[in-house]
Each structure stands twice: as structure tokens, then as C-alpha cells.
Amino acid sequence: MQLFLVITTLILSIVYTQPSSLQNVSSLESSNQFRANEIKNAFIYAFKGYKKYAWGHDEVQPVTNTTSDNYNGWGVTIIDSLDTMIIMGIEYNDSREFIKNLEFTAKGSSKKISVFETVIRYLGGLLSAYELTKDELFLNKSVELGNVLLPAFNTPTGIPTGMVDLVKKKGALGVNGHNSVLAEIGTLQLEFRRLSELSKNPIYLKKAQKVIDILQRKCTELPGLYPVFINPYNGTFTTTLVTWGGLGDSFYEYLLKQHIMVQGKTSQYIDMWMLAVNTTMKKLVYTAKGFSNLTYLAQWENGEPFFKMGHLACFAGGNFLLAGKFLNNTSLTNLGLNVTATCYNTYIETNTTIGPEEFGWISPSDVISSKINKSQKAMYKKHGFFVTDASYILRPEVVESIFYAYRVTHDPKYQDWAWNIFKSINKFCKTSIGFSGLEDVTNITSDWNNSQQSFFFAETLKYLYLIFSNTSLISLDEWVFNTEAHPLRIGGG
Template sequence: MKPMRRCRRGFPLLCLAAALLVAAALLPGAAVAEGVTPSEARRLRDEVKDMFYHAFDGYMKYAFPLDELRPLSCQGEDSLGGYALTLIDSLDTLALLGDKEKFGAAVEWVGKNVRFDINKTVSVFETNIRILGGLLSAHLLASDYATGMRIQSYDDQLLHLAADLAQRLLPAFDTPTGIPFGSVNLMYGVDENESKITSTAGGGTLTLEFGILSRLTNNTVFELVTKNSVRGIWSRRSKLNLVGAHINIFTGEWTQKDAGIGTSIDSFYEYLLKAYLLFGDEEYLYIFQEAYKAAMHYLHHDPWYVEVNMNSGATVWPLFNSLQAFWPGLQVLAGDVDPAIRTHAAFFSVWKKYGFTPEGFNLATSTVQNGQRSYPLRPELIESTYWLYKATRDYRYLDVGRDILTSLQYGARCPCGYCHISDVETHKQDDHMESFFLAETVKYLWLLFDLGAGPDNIVENGPYKYIFSTEGHLLPVTPEIALVDEHCSYFGAFCNASADRGYGTSASSTNHKKTNYTQLGDIQTPSGHYSAPDMLTTRGYIKGVCPGLTHAQKLGISYSDEEGNILEQTSEGHEDHGVSAVESSVQSQSSNIILISNPVGSQQDEALESRPESGDGVDIVTADSDSLSHDNTGGSLGVNTEEISEGTEFTSKQTED
């Protein structure tokens, strides 16, 4: 483990404030809750279930078929597209709770009544994660006997809706960089006045849903455009391997160069790792490793994370924003559990201070950031709590869940559902309930307590491993979706047009040569699996590998300098313009190993089993219980507050390019 960073001279009060904030929540004498027993976990699980139905029934009674509920006034509102958003977003939560009757009725209604040939301009990002993801997850549950949720009368109606919706989103990807517009009209395409600026998360959080759709419909176009978008973002990263928050999708110029793990960037990191875990595509793993190492080197001020200038690495904002709270959960999936424990403890200390996490908390002043005082029922802290309990089985994470549940019950519950908190200091309620409260917040709370009680759900005991989308939708790792053996065949590696093309001689490549392939442009795919439309540019994709190229060139990715000029790499792996020195520096900060963790002191966790060995020198290993360092004494969740005091350093200096 790398040594803790010392406080910079001139910031001792800041370091002390950060340490006291964490200690107040985590020292044994300060802990209000004691260990949650299995019987209490069952009671809390049932309370969360009642929470779900209070909100869901309120929506169905007062808001349906509008998009979302106004829980104070008991009315509805259309907030996205006017197609029963909350119902679609809640479908797989109904299935997870085992409510086959309501799940079946909801699936039938959606299949018969929802249509997307409407004159509505919608967010590509939100429509993808909430609607497309909700439809696909529910389809996979309703069409499979093994899930226990098979609907006899179901005939792929949700899959047809998903394919129609995705087809209507495709015009957004028609850009010079391949990074999509932020919004699209479902009937008429992209408006000529649509902004050419989009967020990194907006362009990088599409791969799971579109990739699954390609595999279910045998149409590669959906997966190809989203993978091309990720490549478009990553190829424009800085020499520090950092990406900014907003980019011009026509010029490729970064319009906001603040790099972080929160707002506008968060799920870009998330989908890199999850796309690898779901599809077995090593390109996503390679990019994730490089991006993660850079984030831990430049953004991590243990236990917090800050925003920095993507080119210089200088701190721009010493701010915790609530979307960062997903990060410890992602670290558990990657096997980096120790820093996840410390960071989660720091984030939870903010919740303990206010009863909720504000959208922004200023680390330099230890106060709520002006203009970011609300808590819109976000799930990220609960999500990370679930994953850390799953990895460690430390009962204190059940205590955290109980504290969060208590805050929601006493502060956010209102007549017809659960309200946004407009100010975390006054706990004033706001008349709005986002659909993700039912899709994610309640789901992760229920899973946490069900795991503590002795799990009885399809995620823990079902026939498949599940990857959760960024909206919390259940995406099963089935043979039909994973296609691990076929993946390199229908995508293969990327070669520049001028590069010599050849076929690999690995065992996997040899086996694939025996398959009957259909040639589609430059894509080779197993016959009957995929077809690529003529409109799609497929130049550069081949089966196998390209001899004499670096790993980055094989994958079609490259560095750019501060002016956006592409920095070429040689076949020997040496990079021009001094990039190799930067990469070498980042490489030395972190191991080139991804750990898929197993729970400590318990049976092997099915959802976190190690993946098969991958190529290109990347080792996938399973962390045993001895490698997951956490404190089983006291109430500190493994956080050494003295180390945090010494290791926290911030500057509020604004840095210009």
C-alpha cells in the first residue's frame, strides 16, 4: 500500500477538520447503532419492502401513467418522455421482491400501451439507463423460466419496444467523434439547434444496455456505436490518462477540463469495468485499468477525492459531491477493498453530520457547498454500503444501512411517497420523487438487509450472476449475453488503415477459424449471430490481432496532447512527445492486477468470483480473506483517523489551463 500523503504546510486546520468529521461518525463511543442481528435484519428488510410499496402504490394511485410522482401534493408529472417512467424503472424491483402478480400485470400493460413514436425530445443518457435498461432487465426476467418470473403470455413485447427505442436514439451518434448528442427527438431525430456539448458520462454510459440489445437482437449496430463513443472519449484523454467533464462532440475539444469521479464523469468509469465483467471484452478492462490508476494517483487524497485539471493534475475543486459515493462499490468490484473501506467511512461521516448527503460538501471549509444543499433520494452511498457488506460481511455496514433507513423514514417520508430533501440542514421537503428511488435506492437497501438476514432472492441465489446497471437494473451474465468465446471473433482487434492485417495464432483464434463466418464489410461474425447494416462504418475491425502493433494500437486508442493533437505510438511501444514517461509514472503507482473479491469469513460469493484469465499480461485473481484488511474491533470500519489526519491535503486554488 502506498504511503499516506502528509498534510501540506498551511492546511493543518483543514486536515484536523476532516479527521474529526470522520471520527465523529466512526469512533466506538460515537456509534449509536450496535450490531444488527439476523432477526433484526429480517425486520429491516420487511420495513424496506413496506417503504417500496408506500412509494410504488402512491405512484400508481396518484401519478400513473405519468412519469413521476409528486409525493407531497399526491399528483403526477411528466419529466422525461411521458411513458410511465416510474413503472418501467421499477419493473425489476417488483421481480426482485418476488411480486409476480404485480410484475406480470405491469409487464403486460407496458407491452400493450407504451409507444415511442412520439414527438418528444429526450435525454439520450437518462432514456438509456432508465427506460432501455428497465425494458431489457424486465424482458430477461419475464422470458426465462430459470428466474421464477416467467410470464406465460409474454412474447418478447418489451424486447421489441427496447429495439424500437434504441433505433430512435441512434441518430444522436451521427457525429464526427462518434460521441452522441445529449438529446434526440424520438420522432424527428436531432434538432439542428441541439447543443454540441455533452458530458463524459453521457457518452460513456451506454455500453451495457446497447451491448445487451445487440446480443438479443443479432444486430451489431447498437454495440458498435456505443463502443465507438467510448473510444472517442478515451482517445482524447490527457497525457495523465484523465478525462474532462464536458466535450464538444464535433471538434473533440474539452470544454470543461475538470477531471473527477463524480458529476458528469462518474458512470464512465463504472461502465468500463462492468462492460468487461458482463461481456468479457478485454478492451474495456484495459481502458479501465489505465483510467483507474490515473484516478487513484491524481484524484485520490485519502480518503477523499477531488477534482483536478485534466492536463496539469492541479486541484481545482476540493469538493465531495454525492455522486462520488458510488466509487467504493466500484472498488469492491475491482477488488481494491482497503481504500474503499476508508472512503466509504469518510462519505458516511457526511451523512451522519446532516442525516443525508448534500449534493456538494466543501472539504476546505467542512460545510455544505452553496447551491448544492439538496438530497434527491440518491442511492450511491447505499449501493457502496451493500457491496462492502457483501465483500467483508462486517456487521457495521448493516448499522450504516439502519441509520440510512431511519433518516429516510423520519426525514423523507411524506403522504404519498418519499420526498426530495431541498436542504440537508433544515430537512425541508420538496414535492418530487425521482424514479430511481424505486429502481435503486430501495433496491440496494432491501438487498443489504436480505443479505444480512440470510439471502433469499434471485441475485444471491438465482441461476445467474448479475451486473447492476448504473440505474440498478439487473443484467444477467448469461451465455447468450456474455458470448465470451465469440467476442474476439465478431469484434476482433483494431488496425489503422495503413497497418498490415493478419490473424492471430492463439488457441482461441485457431478455434474460431473453424467456425462458419459471414463477412460483413471488415467485420467477421459467426453466421446467424449478427448482421451489420450498410450505414455503419466498419472499416478497421478484423478477426484476430494486428502484428507489430502496441496494445493501444490494436485497440484503436491513442494519447492526445493539451491541444487535442493525437500522439502516435510506435510498434515497439515507445510513445512520442514524452508520453511514455507519463504512463510509466502512473504505472508505478498501482498494480496492474484487477482483484475480484470474495466475502471475508464466509462462503465464496457467486457475484464476485474471479473472471477467467485474460491476455496481454493482465492477471485476474481472487482475493482471499487475508488480503482484505479491515478492522474487526471497535467501530472504525478499518479507518485509522490519525492516518486520515496526516493523509488529507487540499487546496482551494482555482487552476487555469
């Protein structure tokens, strides 16, 4: 690596003294090794800022150089970033030492913790670190944390509450009142299965599997698709909203990934996933009026679709692609590629070439709505979508789907797409100590939002790095990613 850096420096110095050598610059920048190294350097830069200004806290606020503790106060950036450091070959001794001394107890005002966020960021990060290193410390901490989370399942139905009270050591109501969230109760299974396999304790899988069994028995308006809110005390749905976006997303993601993790030894997960996808293709997949090349996923509420899609839902392109690979299903592969291209379009058609948090479109059977404003109409007529929430919080879902598109097709255009996104993030989101989200992706002078989410390390930079790495690194034939991009071994190998 040092030799490569020396060579890179020499080439760049030659380019500087010989401006006519533009072709050499282009060749260098297009090389996978150069791009991967630039992404690794971005990780190192951002982690250095976190380490200097917020070590031990959850996240750094990269504009004011202050700290944030919204995820239990346990140093989520340290654990969420750990497997990315291992994959990139970055030294992590300080992170290991921090984890060694970490206690999963109430910190400050964080007496209640989100089960979902704790599972995907902390437990997923620790399990993945163990899988990659076989360091027993990470497994022991995983078991310790798993036991902290078990009280959430002590409900009459077995459906977990949204939070755990660390002081009372019992389940607690989440921010949605008496409701649990579909994506939250259905995004525990990969981690809890792996924890049971590694610890030889079946309790974690038993608790998580019961949730899937309960949901499979329920009849819904749209077969295989479930409303996003459910009461954990009586098991009734409390809304009609169905979505592949936030609140629903990772439930469907995990149905497929559970099938992959168990290597198809049971048909339950793939049966549920295929039923959901078949209904989605009938009821929720839409092209845009005047833009038949754009493929969106609608949401459903009160018996009808509505045409908004969030950045979070863009993971679905990758999910369909992953299914296409494992099921040898060309139609799923094509659907995945179309959704991925549509989500990428929301990036390249904004002024910052970064995608918005939420966007809408007009279905082929509709007229351009009077409910959207003049600028939205103009944007739609030109680009096939309009922005409904212009913020960007360093989300990974579009580069995640581009990662799957490249791994499945090996088409280098997807590497170029990923590189374009990275360059835009580097241009508009980089602060003096790290990277911040944007308030408005349609404005090239947008304010930063002063937040550097831990998933920027765990997901966004990891997927970008892997797109330019050898496909044998975290092979899709050997690993499955949790929803926070923490790789877990297929088959419990």
C-alpha cells in the same frame, strides 16, 4: 410471507402489552427478514401513491399529490421500478399492461428526449425485466426503443448528441449546447451490448463501442481521465474539468462493468479503467486535514485539484470494491471501503443523518480557507467536511457503495449502516403518499422538495432491499448492474 406478517404482528402486539420486552424489539428489528420486509413495504407504499395520483406520468410530486413529466412522459416510474418489483416478488400485471400499450413517441412538450436518461432508466429497465422474466414483450420493447435512439449517433465523429428529436427523428443538441457529456456518451455500452446480444443485431453495440475506441485514442492531461465535455461534431474537449462526480461518474463505472460483462475477453476496458484509477490515486485521492481516516476524491480543473465532492461521486466506493473482488486486489478493496466510510460519515454527521448533495474538505497541505463561512468552519473542525449543497433528492450512491461493501466483506456493520440510512429516510422524507427529497439535510424541520425520483424505486430501495437479502439474490458473480441499478446478466447468459 403472509405467515411472517402474522407472526410479526403477534410479536409487536406482545411488545406493546409488555413494555419490558425491549430486547425482543431489538432482536426483531435487527433481523434481516424484518428489515427487508420494511423496505419492501416502503416500496409498496410509495408505488401505491404514484399509482393513485400519477399513473402513466413520469413521477408523482408527493407533497402536492400532482404529476411530473420530465423524462419523456412515458411513465418512467413504471419502467424504472419494474425489476425491483420482480426482485421483491411484487405483482406487476398493471405495469406490464401499461408497457404493452406504450408508444415511444413525442408526448406533450417532450419532443426531444435525453439519450442518457432514456437508456439508463427505460432501456435498462426493460432489458433487466426481460433478463429476469424472459417475457418477450420486454425484449421487443427494448428493440423498439433502441431504434428510436440510434439517430443520436449520426454525427461526423460517431459521438452521440445529447438528445434525439422524436419528431424529426434525428440527433439534437442537449442542454450543454454543442457539447456531449462524458458520462452520457460512456454510459450506453452495457445496455447497447446486451441489446445487440439479445436481438442478434450488432448495430447497437457497434455504435456504442465506437465511442470507447475514440476516447481510448485521445491523450489527456491526466492519463486515463477525461474532461467532461466533448464536441460530438469534431471530437474536441471543451473544458478541463475532470471528476468522478456528476458529468464524469458513470463513464468510469461502465469501463469496469464492461470488463465484467464480457468476462475479461478483451483487455480494453480494464486497461482504460486501471489507467484512470492509477491516475486518480496519484492526483485525486485526498485525506482531510486533521482527519486522516477520511478519504475523498477531488476534482481537477485548470491544472489543479479542488476539494469538493458530490453525492454522485460516492458510487466510486462501490466501484473500487467491485474491482477489488474481480481483480483480487486488496488495495482497491481498501480504497473502496475508505471512500464508502467517508461518504457514510457525511450522513451520520448531519442533523437529519441524511447526506448532502455536495460537500467540501480541507486538504492536509492547506489552511482552513477564508472562503468558507463560520458555520462551515465549525462543521469541518468537528466532522472533517462542510456542506456546500444541503439538498437531498433520494439519491442511492451511498447505499449503493454500502451494498458492495457488504457483499464483498460480509461484515454486518454495513447492514447496520444501511438500516440507519433507511430509518432516516423513513423519518424525514415520508409524506402522506410517498417519499420526498429534502431542501436541507442540516435542518430537522427541512421543507420537502416535492419530488419522488424514479431512481428511488430503481436504485435506493433496491440496494437497501438486497443488503438484507440472501447474497445469492442477484449474485455479483452472475449479474452486473447498470448505473440505474438494473441488473444484466454477465456474459450474456
